[in-house]
Amino acid sequence: MTKRFKTGYRIGVILLAIIITMLLGAVILWAIGADVFKTYMVILTEPLKNKIGVTEVLLRMVPLTIIALGITVAYRSGIINIGAEGQMAMGILATTAIALAFPNLPSGVLIPFAILAGMVGGAAWGFIPGFLKAKLEVSELLSTVMLNYIAAQLYTFFLRGPMLDPAELTMGSGTPQSMRLTRNLDLTRFIPGTRIHSGLFIAIGLAVLIFLLLWKTSYGYKMRAAGASERAARYGGINVPKYLIIAMMISGGFAGIAGSIEIAGVHRRAIEGVTSGYGFSGIVVALFGGLHPAGILPAAFFFGLLIYGADMTQRLVGVPANMVQVLQGIIILVIVATKMVLANPYLMQRVESKFAAIAAKRSNLEVQA
Amino acid sequence: MTFIVNILSLGIPFSVALLIASLGEMFNQRSGIFNLGCEGMMAMGAFLGMLVPYTIGQGADVPGIYNYLGLLLASGVGALLGLFFGLVVVTFRAPQGIAGIGMQMFGVGTAGTLFRHFIGGTQSVPGINTAPIPGLSKIPILGTLFFNHNPMVYVAFLFVPIAWYILFKTPWGLRVRAVGTHPRAADSIGIQVNKVRFQALAVGGALAGLAGAYLSLCQVKMFSDEIIAGRGFIAVALVYFGHWHPVKIMAGALLFALAQALQLAIQGLGIDFPYEFLVMLPYALVIVVLAFSRKSQKTGPSALGKPFNREIRT
Numbered sequence: 253m254t255k256r257f258k259t260g261y262r263i264g265v266i267l268l269a270i271i272i273t274m275l276l277g278a279v280i281l282w283a284i285g286a287d288v289f290k291t292y293m294v295i296l297t298e299p300l301k302n303k304i305g306v307t308e309v310l311l312r313m314v315p316l317t318i319i320a321l322g323i324t325v326a327y328r329s330g331i332i333n334i335g336a337e338g339q340m341a342m343g344i345l346a347t348t349a350i351a352l353a354f355p356n357l358p359s360g361v362l363i364p365f366a367i368l369a370g371m372v373g374g375a376a377w378g379f380i381p382g383f384l385k386a387k388l389e390v391s392e393l394l395s396t397v398m399l400n401y402i403a404a405q406l407y408t409f410f411l412r413g414p415m416l417d418p419a420e421l422t423m424g425s426g427t428p429q430s431m432r433l434t435r436n437l438d439l440t441r442f443i444p445g446t447r448i449h450s451g452l453f454i455a456i457g458l459a460v461l462i463f464l465l466l467w468k469t470s471y472g473y474k475m476r477a478a479g480a481s482e483r484a485a486r487y488g489g490i491n492v493p494k495y496l497i498i499a500m501m502i503s504g505g506f507a508g509i510a511g512s513i514e515i516a517g518v519h520r521r522a523i524e525g526v527t528s529g530y531g532f533s534g535i536v537v538a539l540f541g542g543l544h545p546a547g548i549l550p551a552a553f554f555f556g557l558l559i560y561g562a563d564m565t566q567r568l569v570g571v572p573a574n575m576v577q578v579l580q581g582i583i584i585l586v587i588v589a590t591k592m593v594l595a596n597p598y599l600m601q602r603v604e605s606k607f608a609a610i611a612a613k614r615s616n617l618e619v620q621a
Numbered sequence: 622m623t624f625i626v627n628i629l630s631l632g633i634p635f636s637v638a639l640l641i642a643s644l645g646e647m648f649n650q651r652s653g654i655f656n657l658g659c660e661g662m663m664a665m666g667a668f669l670g671m672l673v674p675y676t677i678g679q680g681a682d683v684p685g686i687y688n689y690l691g692l693l694l695a696s697g698v699g700a701l702l703g704l705f706f707g708l709v710v711v712t713f714r715a716p717q718g719i720a721g722i723g724m725q726m727f728g729v730g731t732a733g734t735l736f737r738h739f740i741g742g743t744q745s746v747p748g749i750n751t752a753p754i755p756g757l758s759k760i761p762i763l764g765t766l767f768f769n770h771n772p773m774v775y776v777a778f779l780f781v782p783i784a785w786y787i788l789f790k791t792p793w794g795l796r797v798r799a800v801g802t803h804p805r806a807a808d809s810i811g812i813q814v815n816k817v818r819f820q821a822l823a824v825g826g827a828l829a830g831l832a833g834a835y836l837s838l839c840q841v842k843m844f845s846d847e848i849i850a851g852r853g854f855i856a857v858a859l860v861y862f863g864h865w866h867p868v869k870i871m872a873g874a875l876l877f878a879l880a881q882a883l884q885l886a887i888q889g890l891g892i893d894f895p896y897e898f899l900v901m902l903p904y905a906l907v908i909v910v911l912a913f914s915r916k917s918q919k920t921g922p923s924a925l926g927k928p929f930n931r932e933i934r935t
Binding site: 280283284285332334380384388390391393394395397398399401402405406408409412413532535536539571572574575576577578579580581582583584585588589591592593598 | 657661708709713714715716718719720721722723724725726727728729730731733734735737738739846850851854857858861895897898900901904905907908911912932
């Protein structure tokens with residue numbers, strides 16, 4: 253098999269996957285009577301037309317990157333974390349608690365402390381499914397989903413009760429949210445007039461960190477070994493359950509960090525709907541980015557674009573923002589299917605022999621002519 | 622006493638959506654497919670079930686028929702979604718857990734998108750009303766408990782013996798169990814493994830769609846984004862809990878529905894207790910139940926979650 257055919261085959265399969273994704277999305281758009289081409293154009297280009305748009309995309313890239321990095325660690329270790337949504341909520345609660353308790357700490361101390369607390373909150377929430385999977389063989393897919401629902405309830409409980417903004421009680425509107433957290437927690441917004449904050453650099457730093465962890469340390473090697481083949485790893489003397497739990501805690505911790513940074517950088521108080529599906533979008537970003545930090549950064553930008561663009565379609569072409577969830581679902585299905593197609597050498601051989609047959613026929617015809 | 626009767630008579634209709642969906646999931650898992658997309662299929666079913674009476678059924682001469690057309694459409698599309706999922710996990714042999722999440726997002730997202738376009742806001746439908754069984758429903762206590770329900774409740778509980786019969790007493794049921802336990806052996810005697818799995822997925826999808834439509838037409842009588850609220854995932858967990866057996870699954874569905882009814886009843890009593898912790902109850906129960914039923918996993922379909930490939934020996 254020639255190298256040229258191999259690359260061509262790969263590119264062909266990926267192009268086909270993109271076309272199928274767009275077509276499936278187009279079916280739904282067609283069903284609601286929307287202008288398919290215009291909708292795609294709005295999603296993909298409208299946010300990039302001005303400074304605010306670009307920074308808003310970057311803003312969404314921050315939590316997506318951090319969560320996807322965590323999910324990558326778990327996925328590479330053989331455990332799928334779909335509980336980032338709940339872990340993020342727990343991180344927000346921990347960060348808020350710290351900020352409410354120590355409002356007078358200087359920024360230089362409070363910010364790392366609060367982010368660390370968020371990480372611990374998320375990691376604790378990630379420990380539960382990790383432990384259940386490693387010790388009791390409970391499917392992490394089910395336990396993390398259930399923990400998402402439980403975390404969502406805990407979150408509203410705290411926002412309605414212990415953490416409720418005192419002003420909400422006196423004013424009487426009763427919106428479940430905390431008070432405006434201390435300004436010492438604010439991450440700098442480095443472009444005036446926009447919301448983009450220094451969390452972007454934290455996200456990029458964490459991407460480097462995860463790369464180093466997974467590919468340059470023995471810890472990362474053992475985790476990847478456990479994920480690649482549990483039996484082989486066990487035979488090689490790796491304590492697989494231990495690394496499963498660690499991976500899940502890192503994964504949860506990262507979701508927690510993402511929550512902290514959203515609070516410190518964007519909302520500046522704990523409100524409802526901060527997580528807004530980032531936990532699930534993070535899975536798509538991780539898969540789309542090839543489960544590698546270098547791929548996750550651009551993938552997070554792309555999905556930030558998609559999420560922000562979908563907000564705009566509502567206004568500009570009357571397509572509900574839920575459309576982004578549809579696209580994400582399709583993208584997951586297409587990616588996992590495409591991966592298997594690419595990994596199937598038999599299929600490639602079959603396609604090649606078809607091509608060879610066609611080529612032979614054509615050259616025969618030329619000879620006859 | 623009335624308190625207990627109240628909980629029990631609430632719990633039975635609450636169990637129906639779980640019961641129908643997990644019976645469908647049982648067929649999937651018995652054939653070796655772990656379908657985490659159940660939640661998404663239920664969401665689509667809930668939306669489509671309501672769509673029919675809400676649009677073409679409004680002002681019709683016999684509006685009742687459109688409810689049943691809604692149920693039919695929901696199960697039909699559910700079956701199609703099951704086949705689509707089959708394309709990804711059976712034909713392409715994609716990992717089932719992650720594909721299921723994709724299916725869930727696709728289903729929930731599509732239902733939400735279409736809902737905003739075709740219905741818009743919070744709109745309720747008359748739906749299917751309770752049909753007390755004449756005579757029997759007059760029996761004190763037992764009448765309210767068992768004979769004063771929605772017609773779909775009776776149908777759902779009829780599904781239990783039917784599912785049992787199909788799974789254990791028909792050739793097709795045997796084939797489903799064979800491809801889920803030892804696909805290679807099944808293949809060697811001429812059973813088309815992938816075909817049977819596709820059939821099981823269609824059945825499972827149809828039941829998931831029906832379960833969703835039950836929620837929007839019989840239980841809540843409206844659609845919202847949160848209508849399924851994790852019932853699809855609980856249904857998957859129930860299959861583990863019920864050891865892949867229809868009767869035990871029914872027991873599990875009743876247990877969870879009672880937990881939910883209890884939670885609502887306690888809220889209704891007006892005791893000053895944060896309701897958030899009550900809402901958590903069924904979800905926490907799933908985790909506890911899964912943690913203690915791990916030994917049963919070894920009795921489950923041994924090829925569960927493993928794609929079948931004739932060309933590669935495993």
